[in-house]
Amino acid sequence: MSILDIPIARLDGSPSTLGEITGGRPALLVNVASKCGLTPQYTGLEQLHEQFAERGFTVVGLPCNQFMGQEPGTAEEIAEFCSATYGVTFPMTEKIEVNGDGAHPIYAELTTVPDQAGEAGDVQWNFEKFLIAADGSVVSRFRPAVTPVDEELVTAVERIVGT
Template sequence: MTVLDAPITLLDGTQTTLGAITAGRPALLVNVASQCGLTPQYTALEQLHETYAGRGFTVIGLPCNQFGGQELGTSGEIADFCSLTYGVTFPMTEKVDVNGDERHPVYTALVDAPDEDCESGDVQWNFEKFLIAGDGTVVSRFRPAVTPDDERVVAAVEAVTSGS
């Protein structure tokens, strides 16, 4: 099974796969949380999504409550918060575990990818980012402190969407 084959449920309860969401397009997968010091990254994530959507790119938010209990809401509360507070229009899934025994299959496929320091393994905190190509290959991994508008993220998105 590839990352694209992994079953996932959207915030509205729709059961799908990551491949159905991306439809063969590149995407930035981000474990998000509504009550984190990094939550303002939603603004730059939405801007990245809007800027590159015309090239077939999407951001996908995967809420997670594993780091400091910072995603406590229901799916409806998460959807309302993201939409009303940050104007989020990109797809969002139900809460998932990114580490541990209950790690979601999407993250089982992602955590082997190294970051720019050649380190792989568990997700470190909220807002860790994985850029995947349309075929599900992990192109880049950015740790939480690297913001979505960082030149490294933008350059990686530009490179993966340049043929679109």
């Protein structure tokens, strides 16, 4: 089974799968949080989403409260914050866990993929990014410090969507 077939609810609670949420397009999956020092990355994520949407690409935010309780809000509060503060238009899922025994099955798969340094394993912090192809295969993994406008990340997106 592809990660695209794994059930996950949308932020509004409606049942879905990652494949339905991405629309079968290449995507950047990001565990997000509203009260983190990296939260301003929402600006770059929205910019990346808008820049490549017409070329069949989307960003998907997966809220996670696992790192120092930095995503404490309800689904409604998360949606309002992202929309009002950062103008987020990309799809968001229900709040999930990304590490440990309670890790969502999507992340159980994603964390087996190594980053640029060759290290797989747990998500280090909020805003870790996984670039997936339209078929759900993981193309690249970017640690939290890599911003959405980082040249290496943008180049990887350009490669997957075609220039």
